[in-house]
Structures are given as structure tokens and as C-alpha cells.
Amino acid sequence: MKYVFVFLEIFSWEGGIQSYVKDILQAYAKIVTQTRNNPQNYLDPARVLLLRDSPGCDNPFEGNPALKFYYLKTLPPWVGRLKLAIALLLQLLFRRPQRVFCGHINLAPLVRNFCKILRISYTVLTYGKEVWEPLPPRYRQALQDADSIWTISRYSRDLACAANDLDPQKFELLPCAIDGKRFIPGEKPPELLDRYGLRGARVLMTVARLWSGDIYKGVDVTIRALPAIAQQFPDVKYLAIGRGDDQRRLAKMAQDLGVSDRVVFAGFVPTEELPDHYRVADAYIMPSREGFGIVYMEAMASGIPVLSGNDDGSAEPLQDGKLGWRVPYRDPDAVARACIEILQGGDRRCDGTWLRQETLTAFGTDAFTRRMQQLLGVSR
Template structure:
């Protein structure tokens, strides 16, 4: 189809460089891997949210200013598609953006690649979105769980839907605790539980409240325990009030939004990373925590199972079982069971990059390549 020439990619995403959270991180890793592919000439990225870096984030990648508002975003995508000129591949980073992506692909005569992450792709959407999804040449899902949930409603050939899980940067590794952060949060001599995520009312499925409710019982045996919650959002006041009502406010620390340059040190402060979620598409934070040498506790009802390699990297529990959570926290503090560094590195950037390159060939060259072995 392209006869060996390099391709031009136009990408529409929620956020990437300058954004926060797991999806932004995934998009950054994906775009870096895509840019590193010898088959790609250049990539233009139009985000809905996030800050624009001062310079192009990586070679061959141009990120445009974020555009808020659906109509304004759709119009700017058309304007910038025309500015870019010839485009071979449209990458759509969120299922809700697919109607725009289909229009762009039709106008450009380009192949269309959809990425699906988590809960937004699990439920049967509107007729327009279902029609849009059918137009995709390739769909990648971050986990087997998300792929199953997506295929439960998507009217698309299953062989078009591949699993491309998160990767993890080498900077996430064990190291000393930051004395500055220990002093900032008063954590010297403490046992630290950690959760890093947005505190959004729409994401209460992550389970912060269940950990807070488990704290009073945990403190009876481990009074030196502190629960560090990193992240911010509109649900923070409710969680702060919940900690007060449960009499554990002095033991629960709200750190607010963590700057990217402090993220690794935040993980290293903790002994246990806990997020008993019921709605994770994958959960890159689980990998980051395990790579930094933390014990990890996660739920067994979502993509967390893939992130923890079905229990190899941490303990999977029923996230809605209060006793299971309490027992897992007690066990983690009483008898630490650290993850294997070799198991953590199964999703290294090199392997991720190879998978992305193979998928580029699969979608753009219309080859008969075998299924990509990037599944966990």
C-alpha cells in the first residue's frame, strides 16, 4: 500500500505530553515508540487537555496546543489535518473521539487506529459510537479484560482487536527514601501505604474510601502506619471528611498533585501500594510501584489482573470484600513479600516499541503478519 515509504501520522488524544494520569502516560509512551519506528516520518498530536511542552517533546513529534470544547476541538482537528497535508494514519486515543477520527480518516484517505483503555470502553455506547468503531482498521486495548469488555458490544471482527499493555520507564526502580519528602509529610519511622491517582468523583471505583475505612483496624496493630494519598480532584473533600468521621484523619495524608519530577520519590516513600479498584483498564501505577520495590495490593475484578500478571507482581483480592482488604494490608505490614525485579521488567520499553512497530506495519501496510505477541 505504501511501498516502503515512511508514513505520516495525525493523532487525536485526550492528553499526552504535559498531561497527568495513566492515559496521558500511555499516550506519551506510545507516541515515543511510534516516533522511534523506522516506518514513521512524523507525527502531529492534537490533545484535548494538558499543557504544551516548550519544545517538541521527542524527535518527529509535534504536539499542538490543547483545544477545549467538543465543537472547537473537531474544527481544529480539521484545520490542522489540512495544515499537515498528506496523512497515512489517524490514531484515535479515546473511543469517545471516534466520530471525529472517522471523519479525519475519510478526508485523508488514511488508515484508522483506535486505542481503548478502561471503563469508558466497557459499556455499550451510542449508535454513532458503535458505527464509528466499526470503521477502525485496528483497535488496541491495554488489557485482556478491556478487550473482552469492548468486544462484548463492539461490532468489529475480533482479529482486529489486539492487546497492547502499558510499558514502564527504567527510572522506576528501588532507591533511598527522599529525606525532603519524609520531612514534608512527617513520615520518618512510619509504615506507609500509598495510592496515586486522580481524586475524581467519577472515579470512586478506585477504592480510596475502602482503604480509609480499613485504617482504624490496621492502626490497632500498627499505630505507626500512615496512608499517603497522592493526587487531587473534586472528590478530595469527601475523602477528607470520611477520614475525620472514621477517626483516622491524623493518619491519612493528602499530598495533592504530584509533580512528574517527584513521582519516583513518592513511590519510594511507601512500603505498600494499595488501590482496590473495580474499574481499571490496566493500571500503570501498579507496575510503577512494583518496579520501585513496593508490595502491591489490587482488585481482581478489572484490568489490574493483567497489570499484576495474575498475582505474580502483587496480591489480588476481591476489592469489595472488607475483610480481604484488611487481611492483605495486615499481611503486607507483618511479612513483606516484595515483587521480583525480573517479573516487573516483562513490559520493558524495548518490547513495547517492537510491538508498536509491528502493529504499524499491520495496520498501514495491510500485511498478513501474525498476531502480535505483546499480550501478557
């Protein structure tokens, strides 16, 4: 079976989409290895076309025999787009793949036009808010004509369908994955407690962009909940990890509420340092509206109880409230009550060992690979 993947970029930018795509490629490579001795289900090495990545980028899959990469970044950008179109057309004409996987809605019209002419199936991979609003006609048509659409959650599927008149039956769910070897429980790192002044504190934590355009992340709601939480737990502090232009407003809010001494803005934290930062927390708090919310899984895999909004894609990682607290995402009183419950303990959702086991069973990399096998129609 031959497949072609087409992406904007994977390795020159960090973000949720890029992380998700890396999980897809890693799972594909595993499946190729597993099916190597099964001629009925053998997967040919996939061709991966990358519009905005350059040779020499930090690609952990470089040299993997299951994946062959084509780096097409060229200046001016229109030349790169032309190179992508030519490379894709050549792949379709000479390799005749069973399916093309389009990794972003911005590439979908190009993929749709070539595949429809050559009668090749194509699947559009969607992640979140890029398809939650009404799209221009040619992008909407590309989704409507796709043989299937993969997305990360029921919430993301339902918003995309409502906004763009899509058939829910075309959607397949491929939730995000969590690497249980990276995010593991452990003692609070003393050096981080000292860095942020958190010794002896009960720590609530959020990892989010602090941009004025992303206030839906709920950092401001958590700050407004702090006075009520502090009445029950005078030692509570709130560690906000992330950077952005909204930090000044948030700091002013904390000062006006009299909790500035309880709010610590950590700024940007490199990806490799995040696992240690989760272990600082007693609870992960993000009353947000997410397409999925991989940060909740990172926390739960680290044995940390979580709070999310109750009207978004976090229903998937929290398993509709089985694994965590889900509250109205702009309601500081509801956030405060839930935080107090979490810090009091006693609820099974505070059992870090159980949380980790349930999370990895449903969303670990092995579960992700098995789901991809199902979607590709491959048996081991």
C-alpha cells in the first residue's frame, strides 16, 4: 500500500499540529516495521512532502526507511508552492498511491484538484480551530469532496460540520497521543521550587500562550478564582507557564485582586523542561475551550489531577469527566469550588497512579498506533 503525505511544515515550527503530525509519522513508521513480513498488508515507505521545511532541519525521522522526505521550502514563497504542486503531481502520476493525506486545510484545494482528476482517494487531516469557522468555497469544497476527514475529537468534528456543511459520517477520530516515557510522576524538583518560590506551597499550574487573542485559555479566570481558593488553602500559589502580550493585563488583575504574591509567571519553558515542571504541580488548571487539550494528558500521565472547561474537546482526554473536573470555562466560582475539591483530595480523580494508567491505556503511543492501523485497514 502506497501513501503520500503533504504538510505545510513539521520541523521548523513548534505547535499542537506539528506535535500531532509527528505522532502520525512515528506511528506509520512503527506499522511499516510491524507489517514488513506480511505481504498482504505491507506498507510501502511513505513519501512526505514539506512546503516550508528545509534540508538540514531538525528531523528525528531522517534516515528512517519507512519515510522519505521532500523538502520544498524556496524563496520567494510562490516558487515553493509551485515546487510542491509539481512534486505532488509527479508522485500521483508515477507512483499511483492508494491515498493522499493532506495535512492542512490550506493545502486541501491543491490536493483535491489533482486527486479528483486522477481518481485517487484523499484524506484531510484537521486539528482544531482552523476548520471551526465557515471556510471560503474552495476550501469547503475540498473537505466535502474528501473520501474521509481525520480529526482529534468529537468537539472538533461537530464544529467543523456545523460551520462547513460536512457529513459527520466522513469523519474518523484519531485522538492525540501522549508519550508515557517522557511524562512520568515524581518528586517535586527542588531547583524549580526554589526558582519560582514555591517551597511549602500547594501549586496550581497552567501551560498556555499568554496572548490577548487567546484569553479562552482561562488564565484570567483562574486568577479570579484564587481569593476564594486561598480562604481554604492559604498556602496556594498559581504557576502560569507561557509568554505573550496578555501577561501585563493578567499581572494587573492579580494585583487588583490582592493575589499578586500568589501568581508566578514563569515565562517560556523549553519543551524538554516541561515534564519536570508538571511534577511541581498539585493540580493542572485550565478552564479553556480546546479542540482536544494534550496538556491535560501530559499532566495526567505525570500523575497530576486536572480541571478543564466543560464545553470543548477536553471531554476526550478527561473521558467525559471520569478522569478530571470539567466546569463552565468562564466561571471563576466554579473553578474555585473544583480547585478546592482537588486540593482536599479523597476523590479517585486525585489518584495519580490510576490517572496515569487510565490515560496511557486510552491515549498512549501504543493505543495511537493501533488506531492508525485500524484507519489504514492494516493487520499485524
